Amino acid sequence: MAPTQSFHPKILLGFFLALAIQIQPVAADDWPQWQGPQRDSVWRESGILKKFPEGGPVVKWRVPISGGYSGPAVVKDRVFVMDYVTTGDQTPDPNNRNVLEGTERVLCFDRETGELLWKHEYDCPYEISYPAGPRCTPTVDSNLVYTLGAEGDLRCLDVENGNLIWDVNFKRDFNAKTPLWGFSGHPLIDGNKIICVAGGPEAVAIALDKRTGKLIWQALSAQQPGYAPPTIIEAGGTRQLLIWHSESLNSLNPETGDVYWSEPLDPNYGMSIITPRLDDNLLFVGAIVNKSMVLKMDSQRPTASVEWYGQKDKGIDPVNASPIAEEGFLYGVDRQGQLSCVKMINGEIMWRTFELMPEQRRAQSGTVFLVKHEDRFFLFTDSGDLVIARLSPSNFKFLDRAQILPPTGDAFGRSVLWSHPAFSNRCMFARNDKELICISLEAGE
Secondary structure (H helix, E strand, O other), X not given: OOOOOOOOHHHHHHHHHHHHHHHOOOOOOOEOOOOOOOOOOEOOOOOEOOOOOOOOOOEXXXXXXXXXXXXXXXXXXXXXXXXXXXXOOOOOOOOXXXXXXXXXXXXXXXXXXXXXXXXXXXXXXXXXXXXXXXOOOOEEEOOXXXXXXXXXXXXXXXXXXXXXXXXXXXXXXXXXXXXXXXXXXXXXXXXXXXXXXXXXXXXXXXXXXXXXXXXXXXXXXXXXXXXXXXXXXXXXXXXXXXXXXXXXXXEEOOOOOOEEEEEEOOOHHHOOOOOOEEEOOEEEEEEOOXXXXXXXXXXXXXXXXXXXXXXXXXXXXXXXXXXXXXXXXEEEEOOOOOEEEEEOOOOXXXXXXXOOOHHHOXXXXXXXXXXXXXXXXXXXXXXXXXXXXXXXXXXXXXXXXXXXXXXXXXXXXXXXXXXXXXXXXXXXXXXXXXXXXXEEOEOOO
C-alpha cells in the first residue's frame, strides 16, 4: 500500500485560497464619471469581445429620454444621465444662441433592466447655442451624485432616491455668465472637494466642500471660462490641477488654488474643450484652429516649458473629443474628422485617415470618442457607429464596425451624435436625443 501523504495546514490553506482566487468572477468596473474611473478613457475590464457577433452587438435594453449631450455614468446597479425637456412647441436653431423654456432632468435607471428608478427635475430656461440639453456627465462619489447643467446649476443628489442635498448656481453665486455653448466642464472629485469651472471674476476655477457645497477656494479670471474639465496630474513630484480657460493653460495647487505656472494658449472662439493629456513628462493640449502645444514637465518641481506649438501639418487640433496619449504618441481626431497619430516629442504626423467619417471625407467638427481597451480601441463616431480598431505609430488597423444609435443632433448641415458613451459591466451605455441604450460587449455573446 502506498504511504499516505500529509500536508501542513498552512499549505492546505494556501492551496484553497489560491483556488478561490482563481474561480472568483472578475470584478466589473464602474464608469462613475467623465471618461471613466480614472478620467483617462481607458476601459480595464476583461472578457470583452474582439469582433461583433453577426447582426451586431446584443441590445440588452433601450429606454426613451430627451435631448442632451450628457454622457451616462454607471455605478453598481445604476445608470445616471441628464436630459432637457422643452416646454411647448419650440424649434431651436443649433447654430445660434437660443432662448428656450424647459426643464433639466437627472434620470436614474436600473443597470440590468433599464427601469426608471427616480428622476430629479427643475425649471431651467436656456439661452445658449446648441441647446439640445446638458453637456456634463454625472459624477458619482459613494452615495452622492453630482450634476452640472448647461446654465450652471451644480447639484448634489442622493444616489438612492434623487433627493437634493445641496445646490449652487454659477451665475447666482459667482457672478458668472453662461458661455455661448453652455457650462461644460465636467466636475472633478478630489478628496473632500468638488472642483469645477465656474467662470466668474476670480472664480474660473472653484473648489467646494463635496458634502455641503461650501466654498473652499476660488481662483483665476478670464474673459471666457472655456469648456475643458478640471484635470489632476502628477508631475515634478507634485499633484497639479490643470485649468484650461480661453486664454491659457494653468497649473494650480488643488488644495489652495494657488497658481504654479501658466502658459498662454487661446483657441478660436474660446473653445478650450479637451482634457489635457500627459504621457511620461510631455503634456498635450489643443483646439481649433491649430491652437495646440506640448509642454515638457520639469521632473523636480511644478514648472513646464513649451516643446512645440501646433500648426498646419503639425500636431492635432481637436474639437469635441480628447485624444489619447501613450508610449510617446498621441491618437486623436482633428477638426475635419481625421483620425491621426502624432509623435509627442515634436508634433510629427505619422498617419491620418478619414475612414471614421461619413463617406470617408472631411466633416466639420468631426468627432470620435476614443476609449482604449487592452490592445485595441473602441471608437464611437459622431455617426453613431462603434468601431473596433488597433492604433499604432505605423498604421490604423480596422477590425469591425456596428451601428449603435442613429445621430439625432444637427451641426453644419449634417446629423451628429456628440455624447461620450460609458463602458461598464462588459456593456456599452450610449445615448442620443431620443433614447438611452445598453448593449452587451461580452465575449461569446
